[in-house]
Amino acid sequence: MLAAGAVAWLVTAGQLVMFRQSQGLPWLRLALILGLVSLCTLHSALVFRTPTLKNHFNLDKD
Incomplete structure (x- = not known):
């Protein structure tokens, strides 16, 4: 997600x-x-791929 x-x-x-x-306004800072x-x-x-968080949130696919 x-x-x-x-x-x-x-x-x-x-x-x-x-x-x-299109409006001729500055856009670089926005980008x-x-x-x-x-x-x-x-x-x-990517943080949720760490072993600690996988274990804590029970994300292991074993």
Whole structure:
């Protein structure tokens, strides 16, 4: 689910950047911030692959 959230952030960022470009507004800071939000969301999905969290949340597929 977190990986899907990261993709959703990227889609939203793309739409907002296109809108701001069409209006002649600054867009680079928006793209950087939402790109980093997407990266952090994706990174949080990878944290759940650690053995400690797999055990804590009972995510082992054994």
